[in-house]
Amino acid sequence: MSETTNNSDHPHHHIHELYEEVDHWEVNTGEQTIHAKRMPGVFRNLKWITASTWLIFFLGPYLRWNDKQAIIFDIMDRQFHIFNITILPQDVWMLSLVLLFFAILLAAVTSIAGRVFCGYFCFQTVWTDVFTWIEEKLEGKPAARRKADKLPLLQQNIFRKLLKHTIWILIGALTGISFTLWFGDAYEMWSDYLHLNVSLFSWVVVATFSVFSYLFAGFMREQVCLWLCPYARIQGVMVDVDSIMPTYDYHRGEPRSRLKKGVHDADKGDCVECNQCYAVCPTGVDIRNGQQEGCITCGLCIDACDSVMEKIQKPRGLIRYMSLDELQGKELPPIYKRPRPLIYISIMLIAAIGILYGLTHLGALELSVLHERQPLFVLQSDGSIQNKYQIKILNKTPKEMKIILRAEGPKSLTIIGADKTLKSIPGKISSFSIFVRIPKKELTEEREKLIFKVYNADNDKINADYESMFFGPQIH
Amino acid sequence: MSEKNPFPNENNSGHIWDNDLRELLNDPPTWWRIGFHASWILVIVYTILYPSWPMLTTHYKGVMGWTAMGEYKEDLQSLEQIRAKYEDQLPGKSAAAIMADDELSNYVMKSAKVLFGDNCAACHGGGGAGNPSYPILADDDWLYGGTANEIITSITNGRKGVMTAHSKSLSTAEIDELANAVMKGEPTSSPLFMTKACFACHGPDGKGISAMGSANLTDGIYRFAEEDQLASIKYTITHGVNDASDPATRNAEMPTFGGSKLSETDIKKLAIYVHKLGGGK
Structure with missing residues (x-):
């Protein structure tokens, strides 16, 4: 660079302009702890209600049904029990439909009303909310906490700090223990936990949950949403101009200005720069900068702004739920005119119908028959052809069943090995070897259809059948 | 490289290119250093605990005394403990008594499948399907009888039937x-x-x-x-069959599996397996 160029052409100048822009980039990458102010309001109440759905997670395992745990995911025995329904690995296709249903539900809700999951239901949001509530109860309002953060550790209230961390870790441990209770008998497992007598695996699960609850909800908080959570990013691309989200009405709010001696300048907008929307934000976002990646659409800024608008006697709703198009003065089309939600809802419907069909057609008995390939058939000394079959009977009921086996096929076939009733173990596959013999002279084809049928000996309404083949020598 | 540092107090190394591109002397991130130190500590601890360093004729054995063979033997032992519940009953029971017990005969079928594959299937085929010149075991036609005890005798002692060659006595x-x-x-x-x-x-x-x-x-x-x-x-x-006087005679010999080849229990298991292939009497 020549020495004669004026200052504005100097490369440093352009760089500084760029740096100035970067200074406005308001994503807190964890260098400051966000101490969000808590204010009462409609959305605050709504948040507690939605958060309380997580009580199901904590209390669900204690539900009993017919003297057994109502919902138990018994991984060891490879069966799930949900009230009277038993789900075995064979029914796992339903699980994929359940996952599909919830994935599309996420998409549908997000396209209609933004990151509802993030703002109201996500465990990260809920646990962080509870953790900071405890923090406020023990260490005071945000201003006091910010002040304490600057003090050396020994000048802070050590006892309260210790109590806070202890409660956090206990909540983490309770989270972990509650998680494990879904996979075994809750009452037995509690007794095992209290006797310090559970498997290493359970301890690892509990430790993992404790550490990560403590770390994520106690320390990382909004950072998890900003750069750890994939759903935060996925949901960002699911919204469109018709999705309603907490939005600052800048037509009404700008130009913002502070109230001077309680008087508002008529030329200015309604925003009085009180910064309450920013102060209550759990992720440290200024909603007045528009929709942004840090916003989990929890609506707390709406509560804050409304309370201020009420105080200065302006209409509520300077920040409110609206879509980008609404902000530009267009009308929000009804949901049934928007293809995206419609497609999502139809996929959910298909998945729901599939799950419903699966649950109503679980059946009590399943049969599968494997034809022995080595040898395909043998000639017996009485001139009959013998085939060997492996009969596999799955008993989906909790009781042992006596099973009668029959076969339909060429006339005068005989089954060997099924003259007694077969015993089928509950919740498991019982396997039996049987032989079928057909006189050689009665075989008209190399392969004949054979249908195996099994019945419950006590109740022939419980039955299943399976189509197999009977193999014989070449017919010349 | 500039002689005079135009960016003082920012902890740079003094290496500056194109007037503004410079190297800072910041420490690596803490998480990275934790990972680095944890890694080398792990390597040292691991090599102390486990067999690691090669030496001239042998290798350092590690203070835990772990070996792959030792782990295999432990696994095998725990497997045998599970099997013992059934295996311990087998020597004292006759083949017929075992076959009358559903649970026991189920165990024997699973266990003997491996024995059959190792000792029998080479000639008799998988599943006893037979091979040219080797009898089918899945049918109910038996040369030496098809009861479990007769099958045990056949396996233990082997069989070598004889049929005279009739090239001279018959036209x-x-x-x-x-x-x-x-x-x-x-x-x-x-x-x-x-x-x-x-x-x-x-x-x-x-x-x-x-x-x-x-x-x-x-x-x-x-x-x-x-x-x-x-x-x-x-x-x-x-x-004929096995007629020494005719060089073109058919060779048919079932080798002996008793004695040192297979234990009595193994033979009993095999006999039950063969009996249940499709034609046991």
């Missing part, structure tokens, strides 16, 4: 006549069956005598099954 026409009668499954329909003393071994009804291991000639199941079955029967009548 070609006579062999043809007998072969055709056997092919029809009615050996007694030929008077030669009696006059040439076939009945002496194969029994007066042609159904064989299991004490001698002679074949049943009436059921259409052939010991030496071949594509051209009539030619095969003629060959067997002409050259």
Whole structure:
């Protein structure tokens, strides 16, 4: 660079302009702890209600049904029990439909009303909310906490700090223990936990949950949403101009200005720069900068702004739920005119119908028959052809069943090995070897259809059948 | 590189290119350093605990005394402990008693499948399907009897049946006549069956005598099954089986599996397995 160029052409100048822009980039990458102010309001109440759905997670395992745990995911025995329904690995296709249903539900809700999951239901949001509530109860309002953060550790209230961390870790441990209770008998497992007598695996699960609850909800908080959570990013691309989200009405709010001696300048907008929307934000976002990646659409800024608008006697709703198009003065089309939600809802419907069909057609008995390939058939000394079959009977009921086996096929076939009733173990596959013999002279084809049928000996309404083949020598 | 540092107080190394591109002397991130130190500490701890450093003739064994072979043996032992519940019952029980017990015979079928694959399937085929010149075990035609105890005897001692070569004692026409009668499954329909003393071994009804291991000639199941079955029967009548006087004789020998080859329990298991393949008596 020549020495004669004026200052504005100097490369440093352009760089500084760029740096100035970067200074406005308001994503807190964890260098400051966000101490969000808590204010009462409609959305605050709504948040507690939605958060309380997580009580199901904590209390669900204690539900009993017919003297057994109502919902138990018994991984060891490879069966799930949900009230009277038993789900075995064979029914796992339903699980994929359940996952599909919830994935599309996420998409549908997000396209209609933004990151509802993030703002109201996500465990990260809920646990962080509870953790900071405890923090406020023990260490005071945000201003006091910010002040304490600057003090050396020994000048802070050590006892309260210790109590806070202890409660956090206990909540983490309770989270972990509650998680494990879904996979075994809750009452037995509690007794095992209290006797310090559970498997290493359970301890690892509990430790993992404790550490990560403590770390994520106690320390990382909004950072998890900003750069750890994939759903935060996925949901960002699911919204469109018709999705309603907490939005600052800048037509009404700008130009913002502070109230001077309680008087508002008529030329200015309604925003009085009180910064309450920013102060209550759990992720440290200024909603007045528009929709942004840090916003989990929890609506707390709406509560804050409304309370201020009420105080200065302006209409509520300077920040409110609206879509980008609404902000530009267009009308929000009804949901049934928007293809995206419609497609999502139809996929959910298909998945729901599939799950419903699966649950109503679980059946009590399943049969599968494997034809022995080595040898395909043998000639017996009485001139009959013998085939060997492996009969596999799955008993989906909790009781042992006596099973009668029959076969339909060429006339005068005989089954060997099924003259007694077969015993089928509950919740498991019982396997039996049987032989079928057909006189050689009665075989008209190399392969004949054979249908195996099994019945419950006590109740022939419980039955299943399976189509197999009977193999014989070449017919010349 | 600039002589004078235009960016003082920012902890740079003094290496500056293009007036503004410079190298800072910041420490690596804490998480990275934790990972780095944790890694080398892990390597040291690991090499102390486990076999690691090669030495001239041997290697450093590690303070835990762990070996792959030791782990294998432990696993095997725990496997045998699980099997012991069944294995311990087997020596004291007869084959028939084992077969009467559903749980025990289930265990034996699973366990003997491996034994069968290792010792029997090479000749008799998987599932006892048989092979040319090797008998099918899945049917109910038995040369030496098909009860579990007879099968145990066959496996333990082996079998070597003998049939005399008839190239000298029978004419070609006579062999043809007998072969055709056997092919029809009615050996007694030929008077030669009696006059040439076939009945002496194969029994007066042609159904064989299991004490001698002679074949049943009436059921259409052939010991030496071949594509051209009539030619095969003629060959067997002409050259016999295991007849030392005829160099072209058929060789048919079941080796001995008793003694050092297989334990009594293993043979019992195999006999039950074979008995249940499809034709046990």
